Amino acid sequence: MVDLDLQIKSIQDKLQQLLKQQAMLQKENQRLKKELEKAVADNEAKERSLQAINHQVDALKLGSGNLLNETEKNALSKRIDGYLREIDKCLALLNT
Secondary structure, rough: OOHHHHHHHHHHHHHHHHHHHHHHHHHHHHHHHHHHHHHHHHHHHHHHHHHHHHHHHHHHHHOOOOOOOOHHHHHHHHHHHHHHHHHHHHHHHHHO
């Protein structure tokens, strides 16, 4: 009977340890999720900022006239075409 009591006590102790470990891991998981959300939000903000800067660079290049070489003109033309496709998609979504 004493052996059985000791085994039950041992199992209860191990269960308590596991429950404490689970609680600790859940807290760490929540902390990591918050960190990830913050990192994703920061990344999105930086992406928007980068896009705004790229738009400004494009505007400056367009305003500078003859300062663009052929490669830059082609790249700028492709970006403008991409913007136009995005605008067309938005208009199509608005019209549906």
